[in-house]
Amino acid sequence: MGFETGVSLKACSQQMVQNLRLLDNTVGVEAVESTFSTIQDCFIVGKNPAFSGAGVELTSCLDVLVKNNQIMDADQGCSSTDTASTNGNSFVANYIANCTTGLELGSGDKYQGNVATGCATDFSRGIMVGLENG
Secondary structure, rough: OOOOEEEEEOOOEOOEOOEEEEEOOEEEEEOOOOOOOOEOOOEEOOOOOOOOOOOEEEOOOOEEEEEEEEEEEEOOEEEEEOOOOOOOEEEEEEEEOOEEEEEEOOOOEEEEEEEEEOOOEEEOOOOOOOOOOO
16 A cells, blocks of 8 residues: 555566555556456555556556456556557456546557546547447
C-alpha cells in the first residue's frame, strides 16, 4: 500500500497476478516486455485521477490478458503501449471507475465486456470485440 508500483513483471512469460488488493499505489500492476501472462480478479485503487499513474500498465507486452479486475481512482484505468502487432493484449470484463481514461490501449489491443463509469474518456483506441462494452 502506498508504493510507486504495487506489482512489477519485467520480461516475464507465463506469469499470473491474481486476487490481489493493491491500494494507493501510483501504478497497481506494471508489466514490461512480458508475454502470455494474466492479470485477473484484482482490486486496484490508485491515488486519485489527478495524479499520473495507472491501475494496470502494460509496456511493450504481447498476449497479456487483463480480466475481471476492479480498478478505480487512477489517471488511466488500464494503459497499454502500441505493440505494432495485430496480436496485442486483451482486456476482458474489467470494471473501471473514476479514472481520467478507462482503457488507453494500443492499436492491436482488443477489449470486450468492460464497464467504465465516471471516466472522462471511457475507451481510447484498441479494437472493440462485440457490443457489450459500456
